[in-house]
Amino acid sequence: MDELSRNYDLKYSWDTLYYEFSIDYEPVLLTDYQLLENVTVEDIFKRDSLTYAVVTTDGYPRFHFTFPIQEQQIQVLIDEEKHLILVVRIERLQKAAISVDYWENEYANVGFRTYNDFVGKGKIIELRYING
Secondary structure, eight states: OHHHHHHHTOOOBGGGOOOSSGGGGHHHHTSSOEEEOSEEEEEEEEETTEEEEEEEESSSSOEEEEEEEOGGGHHHHHOTTEEEEEEEEEEEEEEOOOEEEEOTTSOEEEEOOOOSOEEEEEEEEEEEEEEO
16 A cells, blocks of 8 residues: 555545535545545446446445446456455546435335535546455
């Protein structure tokens, strides 16, 4: 971890940040690199011949980031035995405003409510993992 911090001059970890509004994250977005340590890979999908991963932080607030990835990164990302550490560059971030409520009678209600989740886009600069 110290090596990554030195190599990339990491000033922020998304796992420890908490601000109420998207605008408050501007100083973070202006840095070249940030760290993601405690994440879950929610989805991997293709769009227009590019492959993307959706990665969510495990803390509060939750950050849902979409990253373009290389084919060779897929297996590392989906291996649940490994603890991922990502150096990223987040380029866009805003508060999520869509929620889905599921009812017992199996009907879903899509609503627009602001929770403290944020969605963002960026790039994975370096991907490391710890067996674990």
